[in-house]
Amino acid sequence: MPFKNTFFKSAFSVDNVIFGLDDSKLKVLLIRRKGEPFKGEWALPGDLVHPKENLRDAPKRVLKELTGLVDVYLEQVHTFGKVDRHPVGRVVTVAYYSLVNIHKVKPRAASFASEVEWFPVFDLDSLPFDHLEILHKCTSRLQKSVRTMPIGFELLPEKFTLSDVQDLYEAVLNKKLDKRNFRKKFLSMGILVDVKEYQTGVAHRPAKLFRFETETYDEFKAKGFNFEI
Amino acid sequence: MPFKNTFFKSAFSVDNVIFGLDDSKLKVLLIRRKGEPFKGEWALPGDLVHPKENLRDAPKRVLKELTGLVDVYLEQVHTFGKVDRHPVGRVVTVAYYSLVNIHKVKPRAASFASEVEWFPVFDLDSLPFDHLEILHKCTSRLQKSVRTMPIGFELLPEKFTLSDVQDLYEAVLNKKLDKRNFRKKFLSMGILVDVKEYQTGVAHRPAKLFRFETETYDEFKAKGFNFEI
DNA sequence: AGCACTTAATGTAATATTTACACTTAATCT
DNA sequence: AGATTAAGTGTAAATATTACATTAAGTGCT
Numbered sequence: 001m002p003f004k005n006t007f008f009k010s011a012f013s014v015d016n017v018i019f020g021l022d023d024s025k026l027k028v029l030l031i032r033r034k035g036e037p038f039k040g041e042w043a044l045p046g047d048l049v050h051p052k053e054n055l056r057d058a059p060k061r062v063l064k065e066l067t068g069l070v071d072v073y074l075e076q077v078h079t080f081g082k083v084d085r086h087p088v089g090r091v092v093t094v095a096y097y098s099l100v101n102i103h104k105v106k107p108r109a110a111s112f113a114s115e116v117e118w119f120p121v122f123d124l125d126s127l128p129f130d131h132l133e134i135l136h137k138c139t140s141r142l143q144k145s146v147r148t149m150p151i152g153f154e155l156l157p158e159k160f161t162l163s164d165v166q167d168l169y170e171a172v173l174n175k176k177l178d179k180r181n182f183r184k185k186f187l188s189m190g191i192l193v194d195v196k197e198y199q200t201g202v203a204h205r206p207a208k209l210f211r212f213e214t215e216t217y218d219e220f221k222a223k224g225f226n227f228e229i
Numbered sequence: 230m231p232f233k234n235t236f237f238k239s240a241f242s243v244d245n246v247i248f249g250l251d252d253s254k255l256k257v258l259l260i261r262r263k264g265e266p267f268k269g270e271w272a273l274p275g276d277l278v279h280p281k282e283n284l285r286d287a288p289k290r291v292l293k294e295l296t297g298l299v300d301v302y303l304e305q306v307h308t309f310g311k312v313d314r315h316p317v318g319r320v321v322t323v324a325y326y327s328l329v330n331i332h333k334v335k336p337r338a339a340s341f342a343s344e345v346e347w348f349p350v351f352d353l354d355s356l357p358f359d360h361l362e363i364l365h366k367c368t369s370r371l372q373k374s375v376r377t378m379p380i381g382f383e384l385l386p387e388k389f390t391l392s393d394v395q396d397l398y399e400a401v402l403n404k405k406l407d408k409r410n411f412r413k414k415f416l417s418m419g420i421l422v423d424v425k426e427y428q429t430g431v432a433h434r435p436a437k438l439f440r441f442e443t444e445t446y447d448e449f450k451a452k453g454f455n456f457e458i
Numbered sequence: 459a460g461c462a463c464t465t466a467a468t469g470t471a472a473t474a475t476t477t478a479c480a481c482t483t484a485a486t487c488t
Numbered sequence: 489a490g491a492t493t494a495a496g497t498g499t500a501a502a503t504a505t506t507a508c509a510t511t512a513a514g515t516g517c518t
Contacts, residue, residue: 010280012241012310012321051239055310055321079308079323081241081284092241092284094308094321163495180497181477203486204493392466409468410506427514433465434513460518467512475504483496488489 010090015046016059017138020102021155026121026171031113038128059096065110073099073154077141097138099154161207239319244275245288246367249331250384255350255400260342267357288325294339302328302383306370326367328383390436
């Protein structure tokens with residue numbers, strides 16, 4: 001095995017940018033680092049990839065440790081590999097993002113974290129390592145993906161109003177959208193089902209409730225839906 | 230340095246999918262592998278990332294070894310990391326693509342290659358490792374990027390006709406486009422300069438020659454051009 | 459010289475998409 | 489009962505996309 005001799009000392013890790021929607025704001029789950037370097041600072045959750053672990057399973061493991069969730073939407077974004085990006089050694093990291101329903105989740109500290117907390121994405125302006133760059137790249141990718149994929153599956157409760165959906169899109173895109181145009185376009189895609197119920201207990205006209213036609217993104221794709229917003 | 234003890238035996242590599250345009254076909258540069266595994270088979274060019282080399286420099290080095298070219302358009306696409314993707318050990322690979330002018334280049338065998346040759350992208354249906362998947366992913370990405378970035382810089386000669394540009398787009402997208410609509414849209418972007426010359430020696434009405442307003446993609450971005458085709 | 463051949467160049471009308479915009483409705487709260 | 493809040497709804501103008509056919513300017517052949 002001539003090849004094996006050329007292996008060199010290095011490591012690869014994954015970072016998982018976990019997005020959620022709360023209070024009409026796009027938030028990201030950060031951990032307080034348990035170990036050096038940057039011990040005690042808020043950073044993106046991540047871990048080294050295990051030797052017998054498929055790459056894509058590593059961010060899933062990180063997410064599961066922190067939230068208990070499995071089977072959420074997960075997208076690989078970019079790999080960061082500057083020689084000096086990690087102060088301790090050569091670590092190439094693959095960045096992923098996932099989308100979770102912030103209200104269905106009670107994040108808990110994990111092996112690599114002493115504390116976890118949701119932070120508003122657009123307020124963060126410093127993070128250790130190159131984590132700010134990673135966050136930016138993942139946020140940009142999310143903003144692109146949200147226009148061609150029905151990611152609401154993951155971020156909304158089972159039944160929701162059209163205003164909930166619009167709030168979500170405004171939070172992710174970080175800008176206001178026209179109400180009538182948004183509703184027109186979203187409804188015309190035919191992926192929502194009217195559940196024939198209404199909001200209750202709100203101090204205004206109650207909104208109609210909807211659910212998604214399919215329950216996961218994979219099902220959605222399988223049905224051959226087209227999506228563009 | 231508690232972190233360092235957790236490093237494990239593994240390697241990361243890059244693969245560079247080098248695209249060119251020839252005979253109105255999108256082609257990719259393959260190498261005949263010099264070493265095991267898959268010795269003697271046609272495969273994507275790639276190499277292990279050197280310990281003190283920034284990740285993005287590795288595909289540049291591969292390209293330079295094979296073609297002598299530096300400063301070409303290079304885009305990271307995806308990282309592949311299934312445990313068993315490489316028969317000899319754990320190798321996570323980062324896939325890039327670059328675009329080169331096939332007629333300005335005389336590819337030569339490199340340390341890892343005994344032979345190099347251009348192959349039509351849409352005719353390939355088997356490659357070693359997961360290289361076919363990598364090629365597909367890079368081709369799809371190129372097809373997306375070509376609609377929002379003026380990649381013609383890299384693939385066309387300095388002076389070219391509008392038909393050359395259309396041929397390029399048809400080769401990359403692998404479909405026919407409407408001549409009048411294409412020209413209208415491309416010209417309206419204002420990135421072409423009429424060089425006031427005409428083709429010579431062709432057995433038909435000679436076409437006007439154009440050049441790009443800027444010489445590199447970075448300049449293009451710097452000028453704040455908008456592009457969508 | 460004339461004709462055949464090849465690709466370049468050009469405009470318009472029909473259709474589809476996107477944008478901008480304001481009032482009425484139905485509930486709660488005081 | 490009146491104030492407050494967010495839900496729900498349609499249209500016209502502007503813009504973008506699509507489909508489509510004829511004339512122009514060279515070379516090559518006889």
